[in-house]
Amino acid sequence: MPDPDLITQALGRNIKRLRTERSHTLDALAARSGVSRGMIVQIEQARTNPSVGTVVRLADALGVSIARLLDYDETSTVRIVPGEEAVQLWSGPSGGRGVLLNGIEAPGPLELWEWTVLPGEGHTSDPHPVGTVEIVRVDEGALTLTLDGREHVVPAGSTASYEAGYAHGYRNDGEVPLRLTLVVSVPPPPR
Template sequence: MDKLPDTHSPSLENDVGAAIRELRKRHELTIAQLSEQTGVSRGMLSKIETGQTTASLDTLARIARALGVSMAMLFSRYDAVGASAQHIKKGAGMEVVRRGTKSGHTYHLLSYDTGPTKLFEPFLITMDDDSQRYPTFHHPGSEFIYMLEGELEYRCGQQTYLLEPGDSLTFQGTVPHGPEKLHRFPIKFLSVIVYPQAQEG
């Protein structure tokens, strides 16, 4: 008896890869041409399109830019196949390459926003190394931090705040912010960025 496909657990990698392949063909681009435009190797692009690997958000952003679409479009198939909820298993969040990410500093994106505009980004951030200084971040919208493990000082503008497990911090993302001093490892906290939405006229 043939095994029925599991419609309850669509593969994010397969759906993103299929969306990229469909968009590339719609633009009549070869993998070699897309590779040249994005700086991503042909082998990596092939693996992404066939769902054999998970691409970083930095790579997906370059692909989306080359295809002339928002990054949300790359997740549209996953959103359509799934139900009204998005379930990310422990350890399955996409690892994000962002400015400031170094060895021992890990950012996992816990939800992939698939709407026409980016509403929010929830990260699970883990730090177990303090060998290098952190850069200062700033972005649109508001940010909410909830401390899970460890202890650190977090800078927001001219102020620093000591964050311990159970503490939270909320601030405007346009204010320069970032970790200032790491006191007790391992450090783990949730960071949720909520982006401003255009008002409907």
């Protein structure tokens, strides 16, 4: 895993660069993302380590993948992310984790995630922009997927796809670790 300071600095630098490229003021980005102006300033100055939800809201508002916000090496046209450099963005109280493996802009953000959710753990997500879709493949265990208040059990070896413009969450109600691979596709922002 890369140095957390390197990630914090890349996040701040990339948010400021993308905000400037899109001609967004701090106030405009705050309004689009729902993240306070003060928090954006702290992030851009690499003085804070924001929550996953904050990073997601900023990525959505800027119309880019989380991977692009966290990218600290944009010098190659082929982006290879060694396993040890994948970025862990979620950790559960029992040791579960959500790791962003890679992401691209195609034509909107497209992200590939690896999740381990230990028994009793769960993660909830605010709705993504309308038109966002997710595909999840359960590699081990069973996923309890909550979408817009309804629960769906996805067993090992199965995949599920759904619109993620609704509140949703991933939970492990079983007795063994849940391991899943997740693809998130966000539509490009309106210009």
